[in-house]
Amino acid sequence: MNKEYWRWPEYRRTMSGKDWRKAEVITAGVDVGSVSSKAVITTDGELYAYSIKRTGSSSPDSAQRVMNWALEGTGLKLDNIRYTVGTGYGRVNVPFANRAITEIACHARGANYMWGPTVRTVLDMGGQDCKAIHCDERGKVTAFLMNDKCAAGTGRGMEVFADLLSVPIEEVGPMSFKIEKEPEPVSSTCVVFAKSEAVGLLRKGWQKEMVLAAFCSAMASRISELLEKIKVEKDFVITGGIAKNIGVVNRLEKIIGMKALPMKEGLDPMIAGGIGAALFAKALYEREQKAA
Amino acid sequence: MITAGIDMGAKNVKVVILKDGEILAKGQTLSGFDQKAAAEKVFNEVLTEAGLSREKIDHVVATGAGKDVAPYANGEISMMGADALGGFFLFPSARTVIDVGAEEGRAVKCDDKGKMVDFVINERCAAGAGTFVEAMSRALEIELEEIGALSLKAERAVPMNAQCTIFAESEVVTLIHEKTSKADIARAIHDAIADRIASMTRRLGIQKDVVLVGGVAKNVGFVSSLKKTLGVNLLVPEEPEFVGALGAALLPQKGIGGSEK
């Protein structure tokens, strides 16, 4: 298979200055997405370690692999984890999870942790679909919308496009601004057609940067339609892979006339779901302790 | 008479050189971003393979999505017209030629001289047949060449979304997570495209014999699914992706349709 341009790089991280041995309650969240899987470990409700890996063709193995990688080098074992919540597409077959909660609830809760209680609107662009979520000051979902078929401005569309142009996905954003004039967005309603339209532009001699710009702006306008339906309320944050693609984010901010809170240092927007799941795990564990 | 046909396809450029109804040489390369340069490269490669220089070629006819930027061409013909001529040349009993490429699906009806009389192209929601299979083989982590054969080993037919390739893709992800066997998923993928291509061909009305061409015709899984859905035998040439270029090359020798560029 040729080089994989369209996958975000895999990595793991342990937050500095934290020691799990001093922690009371250690919980985990495992987000098995359609394209990438994330595992997050929290100690007493604080982010301790996380890892991001490609989702393989079997979700139970992917969950196991990404969890082991998160544990790697910390000295922690799986049975030190008091409670685990599975989320994402493959949430039902995370073998070691105590409970499954959808990524909509987890992304809202995770965004609340990462950006604080002023967050009211969370945009999550996962591999498969795009979600616009309203939440309250504690990260509880009050309403949400997911893209319907024709407006399928999914992460998937961007990945296929990056692959088509053999441009590593992290560079799609910056490259899409190396242009003199902002081109007309690729206009078609459907990702399949947007792609063939963009290929047509290439054929007309447009250079890559211009075509990337046209495609990013088409993606941004499609997401803005979803956001306009749910009425964006301040503060607005973006989670998921697309948050790292300034080509889409900057153009989206211009269309809806509102800036998203910037990404926090050391907090990858792709793990928002995993963090939310780990925090739910802590609350669920404490509820069980109180009840017992 | 020596003629050449250039098929400026979405994914690949294909060239065929013909001498009095005999294929002298053929070749293809990825279209990439500069289709004109790619076409020039492969055209000259095929020339040398045929041991000819450019002046020896009496007519060069272009076809395919990018035919306006085809180098050296002094004639053009629509993709459907080329499919009809090429399919008929290889199978004189052919009256219907189905062409399934990377982006589009097409079907053509021709008369007893190989001239196109009617055509259909796939509807918007059913676009991207070829790229759909590629994306799915990547999701299943299987080589593109193997996914066809794998689908033949399926035990049961898993229903999949009828209308839209994007939602069909996300359904495959769900099937993966529900631990459906890869063979069954592969079968579901091929059945889904076969349904769309059959649906399109029925719009044209199927007249026997039916020839299947285009890059996806090399996928045995797809051929088997389409045969089952259409309920008719399918004639598949060895190198189905060259039929368009062959049809273009045949045009000057047949003097039917097409026009000076």
Add this chain to the structure above:
Amino acid sequence: MLGYFCTYVPEEILHAAGILPVRILGSHEAQSVTEPHIFAMFCPLCRDCLAQGLLGRYDYLDGIMIAQCCLHMRQAFTSWRIHIPTEYSYYLYMPHGVQSPRAYPYLRGELADFKKSLEKWTGKTITNEDLDRAIKVYNTNRRLMKQVYEYRKKSDPPLTGLEAMELVVSSQMTDKEEHNHALKGLLEALPERKLRRPTGTRLMILGSEDDDTEFIKMVESLGATLVIDDHCTGSRYFWNEVTPQEDRLLAIATRYIDRPACPSKDWPERTRLPHILKLAKDFNVQGTLLIQQKFCDPHELDIPVVRQHLEKSGIPTYFLEFDVTVPVGQFKTRVEAFLETFQLPTDLF
């Protein structure tokens, strides 16, 4: 046996003529036979229905008929009539202007023409006694189904939303006398019937035609119960009865004009809004699933205002777009997330 396409068909007259009306519905399978007949911009249901005819699954029908409603289903009927000819076919010009008093005499006249056409086909006259018998059987069926629906108001309803849907759809495909008999048996068993499942979140479901039992089963597997609907495969089919009067045809015409409206007949006033809100209150619904068949114009035109109305009355809604096959994986995530907004306890935050 006569296949019909839309529930505005006056079944009483068919029953009076000794004809068994059977509703034509789809099979929820991918198919590749309708594209030459219906352009893909029309709803998946009308194409799925035509496919059943083309695939020969309704070969037992002696006739087909439609009562004018939306353009989509009309094409299933007109293509069927061309390519799957039956002995008898009838297009009843059911009025859309159901809020105008002029509709009653007009439909009464159309029903008289329809009655004559049936009599010509069957060679039998339809007497007033036949009509009275049919009206009585149909009113009984409606009364019994309404009594079953009453049980769904209880805090722990003794039947699921899936069972209620199967109850109404089965009524659309069987002889009403037999169906009444089965209903009476059910009504005797219901008082003691206990479901070994928690009721969970009480949901209403409304929108385009919906007989997708797979989807309903999935929703009710996630800790929720569908307690009421506003579907033509549900409450809209039997919600009002024929008020008998001397002019039997006028009585039947009045029933079909006054029944809960399909969106494309709900103008100039929006009578559906108070009707839907009353259902939600009476069955104390917590949330509503708004489903719409892809490309279904009538419901696309109503859903935005229906949604606003429900949300303003404190009932959250979630919208889902249906196709001939429903991607259960994706929809499970959406429905589960919607239910979590009710089910995740506040102390988890």
Add this chain to the structure above:
Amino acid sequence: MLEPKYKTRLLDCWNDAKQLRAKYYENFLKAHEMGGIRWAGGAWSFSAVPAGLGDDVYSLTGEPYGATVAYNKDFAAKCHDATEAKGYARDLCAYMRNYWGSIILDEYAWGGEFPKADFLWTTHICCSHAKWYQVAGELEGGVPFFCVDVSVGPYNEMNERRINYIVSQTMDGIEWMEKVTGRTYDDEKLIQAVYNECRATSLWAEICTLNKAVPAPLDEKTMYSLYVLSTLMKHRKECADFYEKLRDEVKDRVTDQIAAVGNEKYRVMTDTQPPWAFLQLWRYLEKYGVVSIGSLYTFGLTGIFEVKEDGTWGPRTTPQEKGIEIETREQALRVLAEWTLSRPEWQHFYSPELKSGMMRRIVREWKVDGVMLHYNRGCEGLSMGIAENKLALRKAGIPVMHFEGNMGDEREFNLERTKSEVDAFLEILGAK
């Protein structure tokens, strides 16, 4: 390129059409300043009826307005976004979304704010029309709204009861109009309006009939700008007078063999509304000597035809020509209802075969070589049954192609792909 075979000349009365149209939209904008009143509704509604309220009653018909918006791609895109943000689906009627978008944005396609109508008066011909104006009224903050139901079957099944159903509703409509506007109704003005409408729509049918001539005096792209007047004001005298002048000019063009397309070699016909933002496709055909002589849409959306003694189609004889004196309100409404229901573009709502029959007739009588169907995602009403029409035309041995598009939402029209389909069709016709 083929050198021209026939003389060509611009239409003398072209500017009159432009002025009449511009005046129409200006009148609606300035209606209140002129002491008049405004009503809005579909182009299919009984536009002669509000004429009884006075000469200063100005209308805005939704479909031509939607097409005007469609012609300006950027403004149309803004209208689509505005409507979708309100939760309305993107596959709804494109004209309706352009119209609603204009109200939500409060921008009139001809500049200034969107003028609010005093009352809404329309007919329910497809799934959308009544709801179009129900929602429009709500978006404008509440406007009195009356809709006439016309679900009475095709013209060949017309009977007294069905005509009475429509006449009784229009009678109710007049009383309702008087109450809502506070004006007293003048039957004499209604009768004049009915005469005007019969004359205008019969004249337009006559002009279309003249296009049977070889070479065709008019091409369809030009006809779009001429037929539109009847969708704005078919009940007004200046519209009928204009068509009379146009009819005379077209007659002269036929006798002098003046062609719309100088190198006319192949004659085609299209179907449904065109993709308004991509009319250059019609000019592309002319490069290969292919002219579109019209369509059931351009002919029969307003044009009223009848079968003449020689069995061919021609303009329907008007009540005036038959010496019928309309004296009462009820008689005027009856003539209007019966005349309107005979409109060709209305019959396919009840069976595709009726439309296929009319299309075969046009191919025969207008000497057409091929048919190009626009599978128009923007209008379910006119795209209804179009696949069956294609089967019927193919069965009759008529070369036919279709291209997928949308009359009012250019996001759903792919020009490149359509050009490749048209190229292939030109090869089948032998024009390429």
